[in-house]
Amino acid sequence: MLGVGIYAGLINPIQKVYIEESRKAIQAAEHQLLFSGKMDRFFRSSAPTDFIQAAKNSQQAVVFIRSLINIKDGALMGESLSSETGSGVIISPDGYIVTNHHVVKDADEVDVMLNDNREYKAQVIGNDPNTDLALIKIEAENLRFLIFGNSDSLQVGEWVMAVGNPFRLQSTVTAGIVSAKGRNINILENQGIESFIQTDAAVNPGNSGGALVNTKGELVGINTAIMTMSGNYEGFSFAVPANLAKKVVNDIKQFGFVQRGWLGVEIENIDDMRARKLQIPEVAGVYIALVTRNGAAYDAGLQSGDVITRLNGKSIGSLPQFMETIGTYRPGDKVSVDYIRNGKKASTTATLRNQLNSTDLVAVRKDKALLDMGFELRDLDSYEKSRNKSHGVKVVTVYRSSRVDNARIEPGYIITKANGKIVRTVNDILEAIKISGDQLSLDGFYENYPGEFPYKIELN
Numbered sequence: 001m002l003g004v005g006i007y008a009g010l011i012n013p014i015q016k017v018y019i020e021e022s023r024k025a026i027q028a029a030e031h032q033l034l035f036s037g038k039m040d041r042f043f044r045s046s047a048p049t050d051f052i053q054a055a056k057n058s059q060q061a062v063v064f065i066r067s068l069i070n071i072k073d074g075a076l077m078g079e080s081l082s083s084e085t086g087s088g089v090i091i092s093p094d095g096y097i098v099t100n101h102h103v104v105k106d107a108d109e110v111d112v113m114l115n116d117n118r119e120y121k122a123q124v125i126g127n128d129p130n131t132d133l134a135l136i137k138i139e140a141e142n143l144r145f146l147i148f149g150n151s152d153s154l155q156v157g158e159w160v161m162a163v164g165n166p167f168r169l170q171s172t173v174t175a176g177i178v179s180a181k182g183r184n185i186n187i188l189e190n191q192g193i194e195s196f197i198q199t200d201a202a203v204n205p206g207n208s209g210g211a212l213v214n215t216k217g218e219l220v221g222i223n224t225a226i227m228t229m230s231g232n233y234e235g236f237s238f239a240v241p242a243n244l245a246k247k248v249v250n251d252i253k254q255f256g257f258v259q260r261g262w263l264g265v266e267i268e269n270i271d272d273m274r275a276r277k278l279q280i281p282e283v284a285g286v287y288i289a290l291v292t293r294n295g296a297a298y299d300a301g302l303q304s305g306d307v308i309t310r311l312n313g314k315s316i317g318s319l320p321q322f323m324e325t326i327g328t329y330r331p332g333d334k335v336s337v338d339y340i341r342n343g344k345k346a347s348t349t350a351t352l353r354n355q356l357n358s359t360d361l362v363a364v365r366k367d368k369a370l371l372d373m374g375f376e377l378r379d380l381d382s383y384e385k386s387r388n389k390s391h392g393v394k395v396v397t398v399y400r401s402s403r404v405d406n407a408r409i410e411p412g413y414i415i416t417k418a419n420g421k422i423v424r425t426v427n428d429i430l431e432a433i434k435i436s437g438d439q440l441s442l443d444g445f446y447e448n449y450p451g452e453f454p455y456k457i458e459l460n
Contacts, residue, residue: 049159051175054217058163059171060115060144061090062211065099065122065136067107087164087210088112088136089219090145091249095120095138098249099209100224101127104134108400112138115171126252130192130260131327132224133245134209135252146211149218151241152314154178154197162201162223162237164210176201176237183238184320187225195324196238197221203237212239221245247328256376257396259361261329261352263337264295269319270307278307279343284317285309288339295357300337300350309345310338326352332359355384364396365426369433373440373457374402377426380414391424392416392444407457410446417443433459 069082086103090096097112104110110122120138127134154160161175180198188194197212203223212221221239228234251258267286275283285307291297302308308316311325312335329335331354338347354362356379364378376397385391395413398405415423418432419441433440440457 049175049215051159051161051173051215054161054213054215055163055173057144057217058146058161058211058213059173061146062115062163062165062171063088063090063097064113064165064168064170065097065103065209066111066113067104068109068111069106070108085165085168085206086208087206087223089209089211089222090143091148091219092145093141093143095140095143096125096249096253097122097136097138098222098245099134099136100222101129101132101134103209104136106400110136112136113170114143126256128248128252128258130188130258131240131244131248132188132192133222133240133248135249146213146217146219148242148246149214149216149220151197151220151243154181154214154220156180159215160197160199160201160220161213161215162199162203162207162210162239163213164203164207164223166202166204166206168206172207174202179236181241182318182321182324184318185225185227185238193244193323193327195241195244195320196224197241199237199239200235201237202233204233212242218242241324244324244327247330251330255361255364256366257362257364259330259354261326261331261333261335262296262355262357263326263335263350264292264297264353264357265302266290267308267319267322278305278340280307280309280340284315285340286316286319286322292357296350296353297337300348302337302339302348302350303341305341307340308337309340310336312336331361367426367430369430370426371399373433374399374404375409377415377429379425384414388414388445388447390414390416390445391422393423393426393429403457403459407455409442409455409457412446413444413453414447415442415444417441 065086065088067084071082088097088099091098104124112120112122122136122138125135125137156178158178160178163173166172176199179200183196183198184194203226207223210223211219212223214220220242222245223239225238226233227236248258266289268289270283270285270287272283288304288306291302291304310316314325316322329352331352333352334349336349351359353359364376366376375395377393378396379393392414395411398411417423418429436459438460440459442455445452
């Protein structure tokens with residue numbers, strides 16, 4: 001059986017790490033592919049691709065990351081320490097580093113070692129599970145860094161290089177070609193954006209968060225996952241495109257979280273039967289199954305049954321490409337949309353919205369009272385209220401070892417009551433904290449989990 005694994009690193013140099021809950025079984029053919037017929041062979045002599053300068057620059061900008069996690073084993077056992085490793089890419093001279101979310105997830109301490117063996121403590125600035133990206137920072141200056149290249153310009157067959165720390169082998173460089181673009185391998189949960197660059201560059205446990213670089217030495221992707229039967233590299237490696245990664249880390253750096261634009265549609269892939277029925281010339285594009293009333297697409301005149309073929313001039317061949325492209329924009333951005341309706345081509349311009357269906361940038365509240373408690377909150381958007389048939393506010397971030405963390409509250413918790421009073425906005429929580437005595441009582445629920453979850457937070 002073939003599995004898909006995200007690798008956060010190694011607990012020791014010979015033990016492979018496989019995130020079991022992320023394994024996805026896929027159907028494999030019973031027989032090997034057989035070649036038949038005449039095969040014409042054309043050979044062209046050319047100078048070998050030279051990665052020497054690109055490798056030198058990239059090695060200096062790729063770091064080794066070790067995440068330490070305190071695991072609570074109960075009152076009798078106390079705590080144990082878990083260590084996971086991965087890679088990261090320096091993207092600025094003052095110490096900002098992009099890596100994978102799963103490399104630093106739940107870490108109590110993050111250590112970074114540079115290519116010259118200098119070591120630093122890192123701060124997690126923010127993360128985005130929907131793209132499996134995170135931004136961390138070390139206090140350093142005049143660091144060598146990589147600049148983002150244009151991942152849209154990558155061509156299938158183009159040479160690329162992977163740089164990371166597989167099996168704790170520091171600053172390892174491997175090379176391969178771009179095998180495909182816009183791959184969805186179903187490893188990210190919820191509303192994950194998967195439009196991976198597939199390569200055959202050797203990527204193994206410990207490469208996660210490392211650099212995918214072109215022959216110019218530009219960062220064109222963040223190595224994230226492999227597809228494997230053995231648990232190690234077998235020729236199928238996947239990286240988050242640089243254009244998407246750049247937008248995500250810029251948002252995290254500026255706002256602390258990702259400002260994600262929404263077109264307000266439910267979409268489906270196009271197959272041959274649907275293409276014939278809709279009178280479109282190619283089996284490409286995305287089919288609009290539903291348009292959210294008064295959303296961005298609705299106001300732009302898009303309708304159910306339309307087929308989107310281009311966004312801001314970029315061809316859209318599949319759902320992953322659509323998600324990647326929209327994912328590079330913020331609420332308030334204007335996007336030109338080319339589409340086909342009843343066999344005829346048309347175009348319009350949509351102004352993207354946020355999850356609250358406004359063009360404003362979404363605000364995550366970080367009031368001092370909330371940070372003292374150990375969490376960040378935001379109001380529910382209209383879609384969440386409708387879907388859950390509930391009011392409330394959502395927990396966005398929980399700080400480890402804080403009062404909220406000690407109460408065992410998890411991100412994603414929707415608070416509906418505080419001290420028995422209905423909560424509709426974050427201001428209601430702030431008021432409850434202000435008038436609480438020694439304890440704050442919260443009632444609420446988690447999406448996709450049945451029942452209510454009450455918590456009590458000790459304030460002293």
